[in-house]
Amino acid sequence: MVDNSRTQRRDSYTVDTLLAVTVRVFNERGYDGTSMEDLSRAAGITKSSIYHHVRGKEELLRLAVGRALDHLFAILDEPGAASGPAVDRLEHVVRRTTEVLLLELPYVTLLLRVRGNTGTELWALQRRREFDQRVSDLLAEAVGAGELRADVEPRLATRLLFGMINSLVEWYREDPDGSVAGPAVQHIADAVTTLAFSGLRAAPRR
């Protein structure tokens, strides 16, 4: 008979479920402020059980921000982002970026908070800049095509766009069971897209 006298929870984690716990703790305490001990306590398994899944804290960070980055970069390969007028591709990217942020909220939140100087953090910052640059290029293309107004400089417009989208992590909250709460994802994505492309002003009466 197997000795099963350890009182702690049996390790039934996969890397994915361990990651969900990890991301919550990283977002609460900050990456720097989180120890393997903290993760072990939050997951209810020993540190060596965690080391069974990953090499350590930095690999958990890489997997977590990697998940957010994979979702974001995948948007750029979607059909709506790949063909058609630049303005329509940009609108698709803005809408889908908003949706990904809300649906992958803890992972994108962690990505947006990355600062620091570990290799993984520098890599994440670099990938974020690449994504922003791709969107900025698309925006510039739409300006060049006369589809977007030329009086707002593309890099500044991109920063303001992402400023608006990324600010959602400051107030949007999932339900405790992980489902989305408050105004539905679609509703918020519509509002962001409308505001970004058409502005708040009512169309003049005809």
Next chain:
Amino acid sequence: MVDNSRTQRRDSYTVDTLLAVTVRVFNERGYDGTSMEDLSRAAGITKSSIYHHVRGKEELLRLAVGRALDHLFAILDEPGAASGPAVDRLEHVVRRTTEVLLLELPYVTLLLRVRGNTGTELWALQRRREFDQRVSDLLAEAVGAGELRADVEPRLATRLLFGMINSLVEWYREDPDGSVAGPAVQHIADAVTTLAFSGLRAAPRR
């Protein structure tokens, strides 16, 4: 003859200049992470010299965020915010809020980062909510007057607006001498106002 043997810098601070040093340290280390010792070192004067000006750390916080709040609330009393169609008053408030954020950058940054549970922090959060509510009411008034589109819910629109404006603290930097750098304040305020009210899409050709 006065004994002037202390080697440290003579205290030539006023509350205002002491506040400028304090806000820089609070923004670098966080309010919780800053000790009176840190402030003494940064200012180059003794702790008792600081206590000559203020009662302590929390009073410095109150003065600093109070400065940001005073500037923000003053906008609501400006002529451009006080009369005319609601949409024009809102546009004035959006433009001026952007300008105040950039011109009072360290103070507004500190205000936006206030979390915590001291009386002063709770007071600052409460005042911020009041300001947001005033803007949200103005936005709802403009929707009611048919000046703004009705398909974006006013509270959500207000959050997205402030999300865009407040994101400036993440990347906008003053020159080291305290003057403004990068795209001029007016240029950014124009971009924010254009994006918010008219959107990025080029006007259709007539």
